[in-house]
Amino acid sequence: xxxxxxxxxxxxxxxxxxxxxxxxxxxxxxxxxxxxxxxxxxxxxxxxxxxxxxxxxxxxxxxxxxxxxxxxxxxxxxxxxxxxxxxxxxxxxxxxxxxxxxxxxxxxxxxxxxxxxxxxxxxxxxxxxxxxxxxxxxxxxxxxxxxxxxxxxxxxxxxxxxxxxxxxxxxxxxxxxxxxxxxxxxxxxxxxxxxxxxxxxxxxxxxxxxxxxxxxxxxxxxxxxxxxxxxxxxxxxxxxxxxxxxxxxxxxxxxxxxxxxxxxxxxxxxxxxxxxxxxxxxxxxxxxxxxxxxxxxxxxxxxxxxxxxxxxxxxxxxxxxxxxxxxxxxxxxxxxxxx
Amino acid sequence: xxxxxxxxxxxxxxxxxxxxxxxxxxxxxxxxxxxxxxxxxxxxxxxxxxxxxxxxxxxxxxxxxxxxxxxxxxxxxxxxxxxxxxxxxxxxxxxxxxxxxxxxxxxxxxxxxxxxxxxxxxxxxxxxxxxxxxxxxxxxxxxxxxxxxxxxxxxxxxxxxxxxxxxxxxxxxxxxxxxxxxxxxxxxxxxxxxxxxxxxxxxxxxxxxxxxxxxxxxxxxxxxxxxxxxxxxxxxxxxxxxxxxxxxxxxxxxxxxxxxxxxxxxxxxxxxxxxxxxxxxxxxxxxxxxxxxxxxxxxxxxxxxxxxxxxxxxxxxxxxxxxxxxxxxxxxxxxxxxx
Numbered sequence: 001x002x003x004x005x006x007x008x009x010x011x012x013x014x015x016x017x018x019x020x021x022x023x024x025x026x027x028x029x030x031x032x033x034x035x036x037x038x039x040x041x042x043x044x045x046x047x048x049x050x051x052x053x054x055x056x057x058x059x060x061x062x063x064x065x066x067x068x069x070x071x072x073x074x075x076x077x078x079x080x081x082x083x084x085x086x087x088x089x090x091x092x093x094x095x096x097x098x099x100x101x102x103x104x105x106x107x108x109x110x111x112x113x114x115x116x117x118x119x120x121x122x123x124x125x126x127x128x129x130x131x132x133x134x135x136x137x138x139x140x141x142x143x144x145x146x147x148x149x150x151x152x153x154x155x156x157x158x159x160x161x162x163x164x165x166x167x168x169x170x171x172x173x174x175x176x177x178x179x180x181x182x183x184x185x186x187x188x189x190x191x192x193x194x195x196x197x198x199x200x201x202x203x204x205x206x207x208x209x210x211x212x213x214x215x216x217x218x219x220x221x222x223x224x225x226x227x228x229x230x231x232x233x234x235x236x237x238x239x240x241x242x243x244x245x246x247x248x249x250x251x252x253x254x255x256x257x258x259x260x261x262x263x264x265x266x267x268x269x270x271x272x273x274x275x276x277x278x279x280x281x282x283x284x285x286x287x288x289x290x291x292x293x294x295x296x297x298x299x300x301x302x303x304x305x306x307x308x309x310x311x312x313x314x315x316x317x318x319x320x321x322x323x324x325x326x327x328x329x330x331x332x333x334x335x336x337x338x339x
Numbered sequence: 340x341x342x343x344x345x346x347x348x349x350x351x352x353x354x355x356x357x358x359x360x361x362x363x364x365x366x367x368x369x370x371x372x373x374x375x376x377x378x379x380x381x382x383x384x385x386x387x388x389x390x391x392x393x394x395x396x397x398x399x400x401x402x403x404x405x406x407x408x409x410x411x412x413x414x415x416x417x418x419x420x421x422x423x424x425x426x427x428x429x430x431x432x433x434x435x436x437x438x439x440x441x442x443x444x445x446x447x448x449x450x451x452x453x454x455x456x457x458x459x460x461x462x463x464x465x466x467x468x469x470x471x472x473x474x475x476x477x478x479x480x481x482x483x484x485x486x487x488x489x490x491x492x493x494x495x496x497x498x499x500x501x502x503x504x505x506x507x508x509x510x511x512x513x514x515x516x517x518x519x520x521x522x523x524x525x526x527x528x529x530x531x532x533x534x535x536x537x538x539x540x541x542x543x544x545x546x547x548x549x550x551x552x553x554x555x556x557x558x559x560x561x562x563x564x565x566x567x568x569x570x571x572x573x574x575x576x577x578x579x580x581x582x583x584x585x586x587x588x589x590x591x592x593x594x595x596x597x598x599x600x601x602x603x604x605x606x607x608x609x610x611x612x613x614x615x616x617x618x619x620x621x622x623x624x625x626x627x628x629x630x631x632x633x634x635x636x637x638x639x640x641x642x643x644x645x646x647x648x649x650x651x652x653x654x655x656x657x658x659x660x661x662x663x664x665x666x667x668x669x670x671x672x673x674x675x676x677x678x
Contacts, residue, residue, distance in 0.1 A: 053609075227604035246608045255605050262597040265566035269585045269616035270392075276615075277608035 007100030147172030306330030346439030486511030645669030
């Protein structure tokens, strides 16, 4: 007898950050898998800042989630039944299973079968998942840090930023984190090993002079997750030949209409700097390379992480809005079943 | 007996585009060269949009021209007397000789001795000089065009833009030029071989829809000399993976204070596009490589050029302002002595 499936559906399209009012918690029967399909019981659901883009009615890097559909999400779960030869009952899998308790999906929805069993499954949604892989390729491929470089990271205590800072450190760079609040500043320096962490909330306008002092030779790499006012100030301190990795725009509440800010052409020109957008899905074919290396660093205790675990599918409703309020300390995940 | 030397000195520092009021035409005795120095009689003086930056009191890629000094400029001339073993009377040279009739300079001021005598000397200030070399490395190294790419160029009829368009065409790209006025549009399509040229003055707001029509698969390379409103519209049509070469910001009248415009982070992110500043002086060690190739294309009739020749040193005074008004058709040079 198929279990009842609770799911979070997109109910209306937000113009900015999606809140509980844009989602609906509903029940549906669990569907038996057809040929080539799997039935998965989700154990952890992921919450990403990028979800704002996935539900927006705006040119983006993926088609918008249709109204009425289960919210698109990566999840970690266990195969309950399989009608695909590559999978069998009990397999641990990561994939596009959505914000729901059970997912009946074609095998292609699986992004990874987790065969290592020495590390917690939830890590494959964070430090060993989309966030870690984003940090890895965004920093190394686009940011191209060199030993001795000064690397500045925004949302430095976040799921991506914290990994960026640690990899930069492993590459021999000086790392400056930008984050909000005393707790996160402490997390940046104590857990993630940033050489310095700046509290943009406490500093306000003074962040420019603090950055100047923290980066006397300029900033060689800026890994940016926020855009907006913080980024405007960071750009003023770019070194010649700097690389700016545009990974997210969390500080911008809405892109309709496009907000204005100081023009960047002159600073990019005079510093011969590069600003480049990065989307992790372009690196799908190289994910395993990143995950293997990140997992080794975790095993060696050289890559720290922290999770913000919310229990129960109903926690999904306000989870994205909470991220944008900065209320989480670490990668936000929703735990569906405790073991 | 040393001839009298007329020179154009920087008299005050403009905040925007320098006009005649910022310069002073003065006379000074010609100085005899000391050990290691040369006395050069200038034949042609160069006029560059970049001169606005050279005189500005602003972070730039070169030290500002001091008030009271001869205006910094590349020039083409002939060695009148030499106290350096590498040069002798009659040598044709290009270098930092300034806006003056005679220059007494150390040999390092020479950027190139012109040993080819089959091409006019003035070309080494334009298509075979800083403009051609800028186009060459800016397009090929930073823009990285691939055959079949759509390349959009602003100030397409200008000294740099016209060479960019032609090199892009030689590389197998489709080329769309943006320029102002019927005459320049015609120059772009008839002389420089752009597949299409858009008149931003005539089109106004419609340039966005015209660009969309001209670039149905998006823009792969945007070689930008203007920044501002035109660039804002071009960016809306970038293809995935596009490269934006920031070579100049001619449309921005002043950078103090920094003007605002639509934020570019989201467009760079979703298109995984790159915007990168380019300064030709970074490529000094590779200039000969570019000049050799450009000269061959000129000899083969595959690289067209046009000069806007003004006569007499007094023409310098309003020459930069005129460039920014777009009154020139082709590379602007000042001819000091007709032969």
